[in-house]
Amino acid sequence: MWKFGQPSGRRNRRGAAERNGSAMRRAVAAALCFLGSFLGMLCSLGFATAVFSSSAIADGPETASPDKLSFVETELGESREGYFTLEWSAVDGAVLYRVRDDANEIAYEGVATKSFQSGLSDGSYRYRVEAIGEDGQTIATSGEAIATVKHWGLAPSLTLFAIGAVVVAGIVFVILRGRTIELQQLQLPQAAGHSGDVSKLESAVDPGRNE
Amino acid sequence: MMFPLWFLELIVVGGLILCGLGAAALIVFWILDFKEKRIW
Amino acid sequence: MNMAIGLEEQLFGGVVLVSSVDTGRILSQEAGYGMLVLFGLAWIGLGIWWGRRATTYDGFAVAGRNVGLALGTATAVATWVTSNTTMLAPQFALQLGLWGALAYSTASFGLFAFAPLSGRIRRLMPHGYTAVEFVRRRYGRLGSIPFLIISLFYAMTWLISMAMAGGKLLNALSGIPYEVGMTVVLVVCVLYTLFGGMYAVIGTDFVQSIIILIGLVVVAIAVIAHVDVADVHQQLQADRPMLLSILFPAALMALFNNMLFGFGEIFHSNVWWSRAFAMREGVGPKAYLLGGLLWLPVPIVAGFLGLAAPALGIGVSQPDTVGPMVAATLLGTGGALLVFVVVFCSLASSIDSLLAATSDLVVNDIAEPIAEQMTSVQATDATKRRWSLFAIIGLGVITWCAAYPNIGTLATVLFFAGPMVGSCIWPIIGGLYFRRSSPIAACAAMVAGTSLGLVAYFAIGWFVASLVGAAVSGVVFLIAMVLYPDDFDFNLLSDSPDAPIAVQSEGVAPIDPDGRGGMVGDIRGGGETR
Structure with missing residues (x-):
């Protein structure tokens, strides 16, 4: 659809005075077309992502019947990162929700109808949520929600950690080596004594020295 | 194996100090640049 | 210390009960709108003021290629402190623990690694504008087409996620409707980038980076004043043990992933290349090194806000707003105003940079090559300047359309x-x-x-x-x-339009006399990266 300039092409921007207005407009139109198609691609990808991660989104589960307090999902499946979001239906008259775990300890307290749990180690976790009314009384209690946490194995994680370390080390090596060779190249002409050019070179490449 | 408390303290306090120094450094650089008229 | 926590819980409870939805808003809508108008007008005013310098396309696109150390460092910091640093870093910490915060801060290594590259880029392409231009000259069409697609995809996802973050954050902090907050943030950035180009972007970045750093220090000090680090540690150990675990599998996997993500973002993105072109010769490497050093602590301090939430008794419903919520809860109205400003600054400093750098891509790497092919005539300075205006407005409109429906969690879209x-x-x-x-x-x-x-x-x-x-x-x-x-x-x-190349090319000797691994370097005066 479009072509790029040749990589080695030297341009003469001074010859640009006689430009063709309509062609320019066409060019802009083409650019807009490109952007349009790009947007289409982006949107479809965005939607794919949204669908893929739909479990993580969810705004307002207010569709449930008002007096019954229950978790949206009672079986949360297996979390491999040790975090998940509990979500429950809203109850009329509730000013506060309190999530308790199997040890009856408070895992969340707040006005939202969801709670983010994280940092859990391997095991299975049961939760109940209570709705608290204005007078501080518990007006409803839900059934149980069960979540399981099973972390990724340590061996594959450490393998990926090691691969990452190797890749980063490779990148740093290339940059440092390239840098060193740049510096060595600097020494060469000076050692050889490019008499006339030296001052010119320095002024051309090192205005940063006035720092 | 847990990160020890001193490590958490170190990075939090160290981070705070570095943030503060950074803001100060920016202002100092600006004054230096301004004096020598090489901001832009 | 513990008594203070008890008090805070009460205060927080009271505050939370006032608000109807799931987040405790501390700032009234009126105050939110007031701050939006105040800072919006300030950025636009500064943009117009600095933008008077942008008389040529070189001025507009790369700020005259003469940016000094102070503004260079500040722009690196401010651009890299995105609203994700205030939203995602606490989320990261809450999901992946201490490793998560450390992993996030390794994104600054990208700035360190880019420091030597920026010097080389500036010397190899003294008249360059974009990263895609480099890839096109270096690899031809075969390399530049995938690169352009990746660049645009990345720039647009970042831009959209930033606009969405704007809407979400302003909503969470002050109850301004998502659509309104998102639109205002975007329109303000489009306007001042439009008027001032790179001058406005880099100039406002300086002010914004100072506000961000000072704001973060104040917020973190407030957190430490309310809860001991030891209490945070103890609470995590009891309730969320994996967050402190050194051998947290998912976090170990994320560490280098995040570092490489940062490398990739900085190495490929025109946001960073255009800054390398904009900085005065010799300034780039220093500015990027210092920028990385200044940025390094930001995600750790922000991440600590996330880790402190459980110890402060703050119920976390959505991990991506935990940072601002902790800050706003502890600091009351005055503090909420500060958080609002910090968030607005970190949003604006990234959105403006993206608008400017991506419009350069559209002008130099899409519009100009097409125009050249169709008319075989070079675009003039004035034409390119006009195109960038269209491009900035176009990018703003596309971003607005994509951000309006508010889908997906931030992390998912960006990653x-x-x-x-x-x-x-x-x-x-x-x-x-x-x-x-x-x-x-x-x-x-x-x-x-x-x-x-x-x-x-x-x-x-x-x-x-x-x-x-x-x-x-x-x-x-x-x-x-x-x-x-x-x-x-x-x-x-x-490739140079004018004469200076004669002198320059002697300095940029493409020789490899020793044949060392096919690497070449150009001659330079030394002392850039000490």
């Missing part, structure tokens, strides 16, 4: 770009340092890295996608470079 940018690392550094890097190697590396990285994204998770992308593209790149070597003349990069 989708991870494998793509990860696969650009090797083509970029190879292209800058090896003369043997060939178009086939670059293209194959980007395509293979992106594809397999996306597979890993869906098969394992976002926390390995960049890592797989970078690793696969590195292997493919090196193999293809051996099989199909090139012999590139680095002089071809310094």
Whole structure:
């Protein structure tokens, strides 16, 4: 659809005075077309992502019947990162929700109808949520929600950690080596004594020295 | 194996100090640049 | 200390009960609108003021290529402190623990690594504008088409996620409707970028970076005043033990993934290249090094806000707003205003940079080549200047349309770009340092890295996608470079419209007298990266 300039092409921007207005407009139109198609691609990808991660989104589960307090999902499946979001239906008259775990300890307290749990180690976790009314009384209690946490194995994680370390080390090596060779190249002409050019070179490449 | 408390303290306090120094450094650089008229 | 926590819980409870939805808003809508108008007008005013310098396209696109150390450092910090640093870093810490906060801060290594590259870029292409321009000259069309697609995808996802973050954050802090907050943030940034171009972007970045750093210090000190670090540690140990675990598998996988994501973002993105072009010769490496150093503590301090939430008794419903919520809860109205400003600054400093740098891409790498092909005439300065205005407005409109429906969590949308940018690392550094890097190697590396990285994204998770992308593209790149070597003349990069090239090209000697691994370097005066 479009072509790029040749990589080695030297341009003469001074010859640009006689430009063709309509062609320019066409060019802009083409650019807009490109952007349009790009947007289409982006949107479809965005939607794919949204669908893929739909479990993580969810705004307002207010569709449930008002007096019954229950978790949206009672079986949360297996979390491999040790975090998940509990979500429950809203109850009329509730000013506060309190999530308790199997040890009856408070895992969340707040006005939202969801709670983010994280940092859990391997095991299975049961939760109940209570709705608290204005007078501080518990007006409803839900059934149980069960979540399981099973972390990724340590061996594959450490393998990926090691691969990452190797890749980063490779990148740093290339940059440092390239840098060193740049510096060595600097020494060469000076050692050889490019008499006339030296001052010119320095002024051309090192205005940063006035720092 | 847990990160020890001193490590958490170190990075939090160290981070705070570095943030503060950074803001100060920016202002100092600006004054230096301004004096020598090489901001832009 | 503990008594204070008790009091805070009561206060928080009271505050929370006032608000109807799931977040405790501390700032009234009126105050929110007031701050929006105040700072919006301030940025636009500053943009117009600095923008008076932008008389040529060079001024508009790369700020006259003469930016000094103070503004150079500040722009690196401010641009890299995105609203994700205030939203995602606490989320990261809450999901992946201390490793998560550390992993996030390793994104600053990208700035360190880019420091030497920026000097070389500036010298190899003294008249360059964009990263895609480099790839086009270095690798031709084979390399530049995938690179352009990746660049645009990344820029647009970042831009959109930033606009969405704006809407969400302003809503969470002051109850301004998502659509209104998002629109205002976007319109303000479009306006001042439109008036002032790169001058406005870099100038406002300086003010914004100072506000961000000071604001963060104040917020973190407030947190420490309310809760002991020891209490945070104890609470985490009891309730969320994995967050403190050194051997947290997902976090271990995420560490280098995040670092490589940062490398990929900075190495490939025109946001950083245009700054390398904009800084005065010799300033770039220092500014990027210092910028990295200043940025390093930001995610750790912000991440601590997330880790402190459980100890402060703050119920977390949505991990991505935990940071601002902790800050706003502890600091009352005055503090909420501060948080609001910090958030607005970090949003604006990234959105403006993206608008400016991406409009350069659209003008230099899409519109100009098309126009040249169709008319075989060079676009004038004035034409390109006009095109950039259209491009900035167009990007703003596209971003607005995509951000309006408010779908997806922030992390998911942004990390989708991870494998793509990860696969650009090797083509970029190879292209800058090896003369043997060939178009086939670059293209194959980007395509293979992106594809397999996306597979890993869906098969394992976002926390390995960049890592797989970078690793696969590195292997493919090196193999293809051996099989199909090139012999590139680095002089071809310094395409100049005017005379200075005569002097410059002597300095940029494309020689490799010792044949050391096919790497070449140009001659330089030393003392850039001490």
